[in-house]
Amino acid sequence: MMNMDMNEDHALWLFQMADRSASGTLEGEEFVLFYKALTQRDEVLGVFRAFSRDGKKLTLLEFVDFLQQEQLERENTQELAMELMARYEPSETARARHVLSVDGFLLYLRSPEGSIFNPAHGTLYQDMTQPLCHYFISSSHNTYLLEDQLRGQSSIE
Structure with a gap:
């Protein structure tokens, strides 16, 4: 994993x-x-610190800001933030104070609710009952890479 x-x-x-x-x-x-x-993950901690005044926790309002600016949540964000804090914050003390620790933030991001993938796109809506040769299959994925996908060089040739 x-x-x-x-x-x-x-x-x-x-x-x-x-x-x-x-x-x-x-x-x-x-x-x-x-x-x-x-x-x-330093990049995740960087996002956490960008929204946290003290770098150790997110207050309710700071978490609401994160949800609105990064997750593009628009409706009932304060209620949503409280629900997410209650669900993902492992510390009872932090939950009682309505704050989210780094651990709670990471648990949220790893959850389906914090996923970068839109759950609406997980539903299969195409007709997949036809023979394979009836479908267009794009096979160009990563064919431009010469080495490792993350750190290697690429070419247009």
Whole structure:
């Protein structure tokens, strides 16, 4: 599911940083620390910090701003923000204060409600009962790439 390409030395370094007991294994909080370091996405944290005054939490109004500006939510955004906070914020204290932590923000973004994909586009509306040769199939996807899809070079030839 994560499908990450990572330098083994960097992964080992993250593991050793998380292994505070120096036991060579990760227990409880050490595993959580390792997982967070391994899956940290600077661009997502940048978005979080852009809407958060203190960089540690989103207040209800800050989360409403995010929903309106980034997620393009337009109706009942304050009520929606409160529902999402109640659903995705893991900290009881934060939920009671109507704030969203970084963890809650990440849980929301990974949820179907926070997905970048429009759920309306998930419904199949075409007739897919015909033989395959009756459909036009575009096969040009990534044919311009010479190397790796994310970091490699491309060509128009």
